[in-house]
């Protein structure tokens with residue numbers, strides 16, 4: 553067992569390899585090689601994303617895992633057992649399957665759509681429906697939707713039903729094929745966040761196909777980048793992908809800003825915060841004067857509850873009583889230790905003073921950081937990340953590679 557990437561700043565646990573794709577090739581009858589000698593170790597209880605351009609073999613790979621497509625060569629091992637030795641029906645029951653546009657049965661109510669697999673397994677109607685209602689709550693669907701039909705739901709709501717249906721028989725594995733591609737970006741973000749939360753709660757092993765690299769980086773504990781012809785270009789945790797793309801293809805596929813996006817994986821916990829430039833709104837002129845040093849071009853004024861009110865030049869404060877209405881905006885603060893260095897940098901860039909304001913979970917100011925301090929922290933995090941990557945690669949067998957992430 554080892555620690556792994558956390559899509560929302562949490563450290564996730566990865567327990568071992570659940571699905572081993574061992575030198576698998578798929579050649580369709582017309583001669584198309586969709587997947588070419590692909591080997592991947594898919595870790596247990598985490599999200600592995602298959603990403604790549606259209607036609608690179610993502611769906612074929614996913615379908616080979618539940619034997620909707622049979623490999624031409626190579627083997628797929630589930631928990632160490634060759635999938636060909638398992639009856640297809642029981643194999644598929646152990647793997648929930650979610651597709652784009654949800655693929656719901658239009659003539660069945662939402663509750664009965666979700667209850668489909670439990671009913672097939674012989675559960676009574678009442679028990680299957682009770683399970684379906686429990687899952688509706690888990691995926692964030694209002695109970696009042698239970699008796700509606702799919703056409704009476706929005707696209708995003710239908711996708712939630714699709715996820716609930718796949719989870720109904722509590723399979724250890726979820727296979728998801730571009731499940732969120734057909735919804736708008738805002739709904740999509742909500743569905744992604746929900747999936748991370750569900751994964752965190754339920755500890756499923758999820759194999760997720762997308763052509764969207766941002767989605768892959770956000771969701772993946774591990775990301776497999778495939779190139780046309782179904783060949784593996786790189787298999788790595790997202791932070792490593794961003795910092796060390798294996799070749800030009802991966803680099804191009806990652807797109808612009810990968811340096812900035814990489815900062816999402818660095819915690820702000822090590823960032824050095826200054827508390828000296830913080831003054832309470834009821835401070836006396838003497839107290840304010842005592843805070844002023846050459847290093848502090850601005851003072852952050854906080855309310856009596858400790859929350860930031862705004863920035864001021866020291867001179868404007870030492871002259872007399874603090875007028876909260878005349879302060880410069882402090883912009884958007886970051887939560888120290890919880891948010892990433894990307895968030896801290898964003899705060900500094902947007903701040904009228906160039907300094908970022910750190911707060912605790914209750915929103916009380918805990919310190920401020922200059923852009924220079926954030927740049928130092930970024931250099932430190934890069935060095936630590938490189939070292940961690942080297943150590944992990946030395947310690948772990950190929951494929952069993954994961955690293956820490958913070959968003």
Ligand SMILES: Nc1ncnc2c1ncn2[C@@H]1O[C@H](COP(=O)(O)OP(=O)(O)OP(=O)(O)O)[C@@H](O)[C@H]1O
Nearest residue numbers: 580582584586605606607608609610611612613763
């Ligand atoms: N049944 C089939 N017969 C012949 N060729 C096929 C078949 N299914 C898929 N292919 C081909 O295999 C290749 C890989 O297809 P696949 O659907 O796995 O790619 P993909 O990466 O999921 O693509 P997309 O992102 O466009 O969905 C493509 O060239 C496709 O045309």
